[in-house]
Amino acid sequence: MGKTTPKITKDTTIQEALALGGASFDILGRYFGPGCLACGAAAFETLEMGVISHGLDQSKLSELIKELQAVADHQDPQKSGASSSSRK
Numbered sequence: 001m002g003k004t005t006p007k008i009t010k011d012t013t014i015q016e017a018l019a020l021g022g023a024s025f026d027i028l029g030r031y032f033g034p035g036c037l038a039c040g041a042a043a044f045e046t047l048e049m050g051v052i053s054h055g056l057d058q059s060k061l062s063e064l065i066k067e068l069q070a071v072a073d074h075q076d077p078q079k080s081g082a083s084s085s086s087r088k
Contacts, residue, residue: 008069010048010061014039017047020071027067031060 008017017024018037029037032054036042045053047068051061 005075006072008047008065008072010065011046012065012068014042014045014047014050017068018042020068020075022071022075024068024071027064027071031056031064 006012006016006020014028014032014036017028025037032050036050036054039045047064048061051058051064
């Protein structure tokens, strides 16, 4: 039984998105800034809340979701967590 690909939505928390590893760090840092990645609010703040609280246009939310979904779609189900060999 294979691991299912997570579905990224406006209700996905920043922490859940970070758990994708790989490019998710760069993507979230580009949208929200690097400080957001270590913020305690990442555990409960959703992508939608992040867009609003960072003063971004609502149209950025769909772009962010598409970028993060692409990361989720290309995860290797045999690997868990971020690996130093997966960094580019």
